[in-house]
Amino acid sequence: MASPFRLCVSGSEAPHPGRLTPRQGGADDRAWWFVAGAVYLPLMVGSWAWFAWDGGVGAVIELQLGPRPVWDAVLGLVLGGLASAASRWGARRWRWMADMADALGAQLGPLAPLTTLVLAVCSGLGEEWLFRGVILQSWGQVASVVLFALAHTSPDPALRAWPVLALAMGAVFVALAVWTGGLMAPVVLHITVNVLNLRWLVERHQRQSLPRG
Numbered sequence: 001m002a003s004p005f006r007l008c009v010s011g012s013e014a015p016h017p018g019r020l021t022p023r024q025g026g027a028d029d030r031a032w033w034f035v036a037g038a039v040y041l042p043l044m045v046g047s048w049a050w051f052a053w054d055g056g057v058g059a060v061i062e063l064q065l066g067p068r069p070v071w072d073a074v075l076g077l078v079l080g081g082l083a084s085a086a087s088r089w090g091a092r093r094w095r096w097m098a099d100m101a102d103a104l105g106a107q108l109g110p111l112a113p114l115t116t117l118v119l120a121v122c123s124g125l126g127e128e129w130l131f132r133g134v135i136l137q138s139w140g141q142v143a144s145v146v147l148f149a150l151a152h153t154s155p156d157p158a159l160r161a162w163p164v165l166a167l168a169m170g171a172v173f174v175a176l177a178v179w180t181g182g183l184m185a186p187v188v189l190h191i192t193v194n195v196l197n198l199r200w201l202v203e204r205h206q207r208q209s210l211p212r213g
Contacts, residue, residue: 029115032108036119040126047129063133066182076176076185080192083169087197091204096161103158105205111198120194127151128187131170132177141178145170169193 051059066072090097111119127148136144148170149163173186 028109029112032111032115032119036122040119040122043126043130044122047126047133050134062182064183064187066180066184068180069182069184072176072180072182072184073188075180076188076190077192079172079176079185080189080196083189083193084196084200087193088200096158099158100161101201101204102208103154103156105201105208108198108202108205110206111202113199116198116202117195120191120198124187124191124194128173128183128190132173132183132186136174136177141174144174148173 048060051063055062087097087101091101092098131144131148131151135147145167149167152166153163154160173190176185176189177183
């Protein structure tokens with residue numbers, strides 16, 4: 001999931017270069033609701049409109065479901081769980097992945113569970129319909145993967161590897177879309193990874209923010 005905005009909240013710690021200020025309290029969840037509604041929702045609706053322009057609503061439903069929606073949804077759930085587990089294992093194994101998790105956790109702040117779910121669903125649907133829907137259909141597989149990686153760039157030095165990981169995940173999303181003939185598997189995979197990883201990053205950041213006695 002890309003972070004479209006850098007938000008600083010008064011009264012919190014001084015921000016790290018290129019990193020969102022860690023936030024305290026639940027009021028700032030409204031900022032992420034704004035991101036979901038002002039960024040990801042228009043991506044989703046605009047992509048749907050792009051497909052509906054020629055094929056009608058049926059084209060949107062057909063592309064989302066694919067020929068085997070139940071199987072594809074299960075596949076997305078399983079792969080999403082494995083990808084999230086790999087993220088946690090990598091953060092324990094390698095310092096650069098731990099630093100990346102710390103930076104992302106600082107960006108997110110203390111998200112409420114409902115905010116996490118809304119952000120994960122909207123970003124998963126919006127990004128998949130844009131990159132694996134419109135861009136894949138219009139410009140091909142390479143453009144879908146590369147532009148997805150570029151959308152996950154950040155000026156934070158701790159996040160320099162994030163586009164590389166997004167490039168790898170983008171290739172998986174494209175492969176699933178092509179192989180299954182629909183967006184159900186990549187959408188479910190994307191949402192699952194976002195839900196699990198967002199909660200993990202938030203909880204990790206909260207644990208690290210506790211005073212050490």
